[in-house]
Amino acid sequence: MEKKTPLYDEHVALGGKIVPFAGYLLPVEYPTGVITEHMAVRAACGLFDVSHMGEIVFSGPGALATLNHLLTNDYTNLAVGRARYSPMCNEQGGVVDDLIVCRTGDDSYFVVVNAANCAKDDAHMRANLLPDTVMENISDSVAQVALQGPRSAAILARVAPLDAIPEKYYSFSQNVSVGGIRCLVARTGYTGELGYELYCAADKGAELWRLLLDAGKGDGLIPCGLGARDTLRLEAAMPLYGHEMDDAVSPLETGLAFAVKMGKSEFIGKAALEKAGAPARERVGLRITGRGIAREHQDVYLGGKKIGHTTSGTYCPYLKGAYAMALTDAGSLRSGDTPEIDVRGRRIAAEVVPLPFYKR
Numbered sequence: 001m002e003k004k005t006p007l008y009d010e011h012v013a014l015g016g017k018i019v020p021f022a023g024y025l026l027p028v029e030y031p032t033g034v035i036t037e038h039m040a041v042r043a044a045c046g047l048f049d050v051s052h053m054g055e056i057v058f059s060g061p062g063a064l065a066t067l068n069h070l071l072t073n074d075y076t077n078l079a080v081g082r083a084r085y086s087p088m089c090n091e092q093g094g095v096v097d098d099l100i101v102c103r104t105g106d107d108s109y110f111v112v113v114n115a116a117n118c119a120k121d122d123a124h125m126r127a128n129l130l131p132d133t134v135m136e137n138i139s140d141s142v143a144q145v146a147l148q149g150p151r152s153a154a155i156l157a158r159v160a161p162l163d164a165i166p167e168k169y170y171s172f173s174q175n176v177s178v179g180g181i182r183c184l185v186a187r188t189g190y191t192g193e194l195g196y197e198l199y200c201a202a203d204k205g206a207e208l209w210r211l212l213l214d215a216g217k218g219d220g221l222i223p224c225g226l227g228a229r230d231t232l233r234l235e236a237a238m239p240l241y242g243h244e245m246d247d248a249v250s251p252l253e254t255g256l257a258f259a260v261k262m263g264k265s266e267f268i269g270k271a272a273l274e275k276a277g278a279p280a281r282e283r284v285g286l287r288i289t290g291r292g293i294a295r296e297h298q299d300v301y302l303g304g305k306k307i308g309h310t311t312s313g314t315y316c317p318y319l320k321g322a323y324a325m326a327l328t329d330a331g332s333l334r335s336g337d338t339p340e341i342d343v344r345g346r347r348i349a350a351e352v353v354p355l356p357f358y359k360r
Contacts, residue, residue, distance in 0.1 A: 005051035006143045006205035014223055022115035024052040027225040037228035038235075038317040041191050044220030045149035047212055048229055050197065051205060054118030054139040056125065059108040062132030067101060067109060069130055070268060072251055074261040078103045083170040083186060086259050087251035088121070089269025093276060095245040097121050098256070100188060102172050110184065110199075112144075114241050128268060143205025147212055147221075148195030148232075155216040156196055160185065166196075179211040190229065192236025192358055235316040237285060237325060237356035243296055243311045244283060244325060250276065253327065255283040255355070281308065282330045285355040286339070288313075288322035290348035299342040300326050300350075307332040310341060316357060323357050324350070 016027030073086035313324030
């Protein structure tokens, strides 16, 4: 049975179309519709409920060593107040999940994981804890909202001290009073826009949601659902777990080499990545030039030969066209090539274009 986030009643009151997602009941859209919500984030601001995401705290003298063991990125030089993205691999070099780590103290870290993977991640992490590490899953006690779009800083400044709003991308501030609600405020997001993700106690989530919506009324802020969250992240070519990566896809195959530090002495999956050598597949961007929309798991052909499959695809409202990402044989496609995608038995034309499709 699906859970409800602390904001469930707010979504129902606003007319949100509720659907099951990652074990939760969440709004896929509001009466405004996905395209309006998408364009609001690109032009003004949108507010998302992302309380379904998981939060896990690591602390103790062994916390840093544990994270460096669990994750492909290197956290040795991560400063307090900064965040860093990383895949987390299994022994075979596939991706268990991708996540964000915030360093909250000398020996303490706040880790945000994908909702659908929270139980799996918890089990994997606990099975691989190094000595002197305390791990606590606090997901049920946290509400998270994402304020995203070019007006987000101005809106946040109305309800939070200006000097407490993080300026740098992937930085955060702790114990920020947002309209009297204690929050961790991170300059992060999943839309390709300027934005912030705010974490507070679960019982304060609905109050924070209403506070931000009220503060942004004059700036075009509207609530946004899962539909716009997905079209925005795809337009910005941000990979999604279960699509661009999974337990059988390595982070090197899906273009995440920047977050895989092979120079580290060790991490789970390193030996498998070394043994595999150069990635056999690569993530590419496709603009659909024929009639139709390519979704995930559709075969990609070049010159009649199957070379891969799409991982995500949709109509991108800001770009006014259909786009897709695909995993294809390494080196099989170059920018400007014109592969075809099999959409329910019909081949539609596409063109290879650089990633990301959209950049602010």
